[in-house]
Amino acid sequence: MRLLHVSDTHVGFAAYSRVTPEGLNAREQDFFDAFRRVVDLAIAERVDVVLHSGDLFDSVRPTNRALHHVMDQCRRLHEARIPFVVISGNHEAPRLRETGAVLRLLEFVPGVRAVYKGRTEVVRVGDLAIHATPHAADNDALLAQLRDVRPLADARWNVATLHAGVVGVGDFRTGEFHEQVVPQNELPQGMDYVALGHYHRAVEVAPRAWYAGSTERCSFKECGEEKGVNLVDLRKGAVEPRILPSRPMRMLPTLSCEGVDEATIPGALYERLASADLRDAIARLRVTGIPAHVHATLDFRRVKSLTEAAFHFDLQPDIIRREAQGVASAALGSLEDEFEGFLSRRTLQGDNRDALLAEAKTLLAEAAAGGSS
Template sequence: MKIVHIADTHLGYNAYRAIDKETGLNLREQDTNAAFKQAIDKIIKLKPTLVVHSGDFFDGSRPSNRTISFALKQLLRLTSANIPIVIISGNHSTPRIKGWGSIFSIFEFFEGIYPVYQAEYELINIGGIKLHCIPQCQSKDSFAIELNKLQNIDFSKPYNVLVLHAAIAGIKEFSMDSEFNELLIKEKQLSPMFDYIALGHFHRQVKMKDNAYYAGSTERFGFGEAGEKKGFLVVDLKTNKVEPHYLDIRPMVDLKPIDSAKKEPEQIMQELKIAIEETKPKDKIVRLNVINLTKDTYRELDFEAIKQLLNQAAFYMYNFQTAKSQALSLNPETFGSLDQEFKQFLQPTQIKNKNELAKLGIEYIKKAEDACV
């Protein structure tokens, strides 16, 4: 009895101003779609009993028509292969105002797709598996109420699988910094009574307990994830074996910072040249990092030469900083989503309560984006 655990596909995601030359669409949107399609290809070949998606299926609560069409096409490929899928809503895919309705409601019209998005616990039975699903809730208090419902579960066989989208309370590494409406679950609430706990929200594949795993994301959504393998998990409920399956996605490289302290511009340029050539930037996303720059040295760097060294990269950006960690340069072609830009803007500042300000700012940005769509 095998299931596939996948999460954080973030369909509709786009960043930077890199354009796919063939389609004219945002390069990162294309990469995100390609990763999901590749995952569906692999899952169909694996022929699991079902697929569980642990949240953030879409990157936003109001995806474009193009994104909806692509998503449905891939999901219908699954159901045509007699592989049902259960999808819970995550914080990215849930409207900030409940009255606006959810895009997940359209999935109810398609046999074999089971959306869970009403901000409350739902039990779904498929093929001898009981799926206990808690989607994104409107507040931490309402999430706590839904978690308490798990205390009354009948754990008699068949198999019992818990599906959640949340961070682990008290463990900073498993929190997505400054995420809007991030929900928390205590580690002790990951009950060993479940045959498997399918977690979403954290973008790295990681084992939390013998029966609890984050599947990670299917793409890299920031340089903090550069170098990480991405994919999904295959879970054998009978043997408790969990096997990772990885996707072949565009490489993302965050170059080791070059310390420019007491160095002439020529030496810095030589070190940049060596670092860029060693990384073989063709078709990769690359970030250059230089620290301890003076403004005078910065002005003397040969940016045209850097551009020529990186002209085959899919996209590149600079992260050049002074000794006081103040960003000197932001390539005008490196703008990401508004919330990403806001977080990047706050990063070098010395503002008190920076995390609280970031969360509040991102909340306003998301509300504005929802209102404009």
């Protein structure tokens, strides 16, 4: 009996402004591709079941595109006669009952078992019993559900799955809103494997209890992590983490401006960008302690051309303002400063604050230069 454990595919996640030739958000396409690769692997490996431990979708109300993609991949699994079992995670679980669970729609696809009603269900696949505990109404409800999970004597193999942060010897919480947490010693006992979802890095938190991790990176916190799935051979008791391709994400070494000759800062910044391998990557450079007047002299066109090969580039400057302390002034600053202040008070979708600011600065500089270009 071989199962493929996948988790946190976050289908529907979108970010940045790049679009595919088909007009789709390019980052959204990355997440679609990642899920398709998982299904490709399941079919190539002829596993007996695919088990998804939650956050299949990125949101409670995924787009029609995201829904269609997932249903299409479920159809492929069904055609290969591979059952697909999925529990709800904190991202797709509705806060209000009347919203209705998106996973419910997947039940129309033959071969899919979706578990999302806040209580444990046992799904049988041949001689395997999957004890599937979905995202619950609250943390106590989840723990109460887990206390009743026990291996079934009439099943050859018993596997439990749940979506939560585990705390014990390590701390595998994400700090997300709506996160549920399970002490390590309250994980289901006596299982051949426990398939965990929620924490995005693949790791074994207790004997035979694994996070498979996410299949794409949802934030810079996941920068250095490999992404993939676990292939689990229950008969051999073997777990093989299998790395799958994902979009490179790079946090460049921080450029610190404290105690540095101001005149050398722009050059050092361009050099840092020129020497980095940015091809197809999502990349970020933090610049700490840069004085406002130095920041204002940066050539953002040059920054743009130096980072052209990147899929997306963010410049993240911590700007030092000389007269910022103490004096509250109602006077207007420069247009750039005003716009930057305005942006800092806004919640933006995606993560394109720096790109927007860079664009605004280029335009303001052009306007100041009399609109010649």
